[in-house]
Amino acid sequence: MPAPRKPFNRGGGPPSRPGRPGQRPPQQGRTRRPPPRQASARERVLELVARQTARYPDLLVTEPETNGLDRRDGALAHAIYDIITRRWLTIEHIARRILRRPWEDSHPAFRATILVGAAQILFLDRVPPHAAVSEAVDWAKDHGGLAASRAINAVLRQFVDLAGERERRPTWTDQLDELPLSDGTALVLTEPILPNDPIDRLAAATSHAPSLLRSWLRSMPLREVREVALHGIAHPPIILNTAHAQSPLPETAVPHTVPGHHVFTGTHEELLDTLTQRSDLWVQDPASSLAVGSVADLRPRVIIDPCAGLGTKTRQLQATFPDASIIASDVDRLRYATLSKVFSASNQVRVIPYERLREHAGTAELILLDVPCSNTGVLARRPEARHRFDRERLESLTGVQRQIIADSIPLLSNAGRILYSTCSLDAAENEEQAKWAARWHSLSVSRESRRRPEGGPGQPPERYTDGAYSVLIA
Structure with missing residues (x-):
């Protein structure tokens, strides 16, 4: 079915009816307006996905607003949105086969409504298809009129027909009539x-x-x-770095196949309580801990962490090198603010503005460069990143990475080393960067490590890891 020719109404409701100039509606005494109805879980996701669709492929890292929703509806909103970010291109492929006009020519709100409805029809067994279609159609009618709602209804009905009785096969066998699911079926x-x-x-x-x-x-x-x-379609488990635990672990921590890590199986509230009470535990995938773990035998006295982000690897540095002085920073203001708060009470980690790093030239015996990258090794955790990948963006990223390497070299002491790290699978961001540093800056390369993503749909969470790369440049 074609998408509606007229744009969706951006005013949040159906067009108002014109009246005579100066004419007031008849009044029969004052009446109190009813309080505005609270948006449902699906409506909130629809609003968010409409905004994301308008800026695609540069999706924001965000979540649906669930304030005022009960726990069940809040969970539904998060489940729908998570499926959309993970299976966007799957739904888009099918929609392109159904629509008579190009997908990208349709209004963002039209595309958003298809994404939200189809996500439930194909991937949420507990949602009756008629409920997914009905609320999508109602939202389309309110925001785009009768023609829009009819077009949405027609398209989503074809998704319902395509899903049939939601029959499952035990495993995905790469046939033309099946979609792999996160549980392995x-x-x-x-x-x-x-x-x-x-x-x-x-x-x-x-x-x-x-x-x-x-x-x-x-x-x-x-x-x-x-x-x-x-x-990339698996639901990643919560994994704790437990390598530096100083007391027994909670029963909710199950050993991971990688030593020094445990899968957390408790509730979100239990996780928050554990992390609040235990400074010797933090959330970190084995792939993320790969870089610092590869140099644990070194004894640097001064460490600089210029791309510290939210401080995960900084905490690992702190635990791995308890006698070192650590200087951390980040160029992003929001991450820098979080970083400052996390280490505000630390006597070992000092957080300073990025531009002040130059004051420490020639002092660093180890520099950790956890550089910005394409995130292709962590697409299960960062599903929005898969939509941003193209060669032009990759070339831009590699340029940024090389500049960070070059800017860090003056910070090194005579015997200093750079620990370069990414969560990318692309050689252009990994091995090629190490070769570039060796060739253009006369540096040596050692301790090169690469971890490919492991685990996946239907496999035990204890086997799950992201992908990462690290190398020591001296």
């Missing part, structure tokens, strides 16, 4: 709607850009590309 579609080309089919089934998968093919066999793509 596969949703059977009533039609073979996926592409014939194996990479295009994998891209549509797992919601990755074909260009991203083909970039992985340059350094991985197809079997590994398939495994990494499936990893």
